Amino acid sequence: AQKVTQAQTEISVVEKEDVTLDCVYETRDTTYYLFWYKQPPSGELVFLIRRNSFDEQNEISGRYSWNFQKSTSSFNFTITASQVVDSAVYFCALITNAGKSTFGDGTTLTVKP
């Protein structure tokens, strides 16, 4: 079975706080790809990052950083110094080589001024 769990349904922070969005996955495949997408109030999904199962190197892009730990099947996403414009629903997803695609239920992040 393939599953992506985003345990945090909603998170609320005050601007400039750091926030981490958790993602835990399950798959029997040895090759797979992990993604994070942002869905702002406008509704259109925006790609943030892609990681394959062989690349555990963490990545930083501006205020965004991702921590991939295969040992704990986690792919967490941290926003540093959050801003109001970061308010959105964030989805973690897992896709196998065969194209089987599973999204988490999403975490709604609200950043208050």
Place this chain on the structure above:
Amino acid sequence: GAGVSQSPSNKVTEKGKDVELRCDPISGHTALYWYRQSLGQGLEFLIYFQGNSAPDKSGLPSDRFSAERTGGSVSTLTIQRTQQEDSAVYLCASSFPSGGVSPDTQYFGPGTRLTVL
């Protein structure tokens, strides 16, 4: 535009009617995905095409749902005898698999909002 397009953007239909939803992927993208997103929910995977073939149809909720893709481009998702629980936003995404095999970034269309009365 160069993005994924979907039509119609909104569709209101009566229970029991058939509907067709269309997706135009980004030119050259060989992989195409259909998802369903109910209000306030996550994305539910429906079907995936690689070229014109669909190796994984396991996500289709019932036999009232079908999808096809012709010419490796446009895809149509058909829902027969619609039910109220079919009401949702139907999202299409396309990608160009890296090396022709592994799934690459999915680019999403704006979705079709389906309302079944």
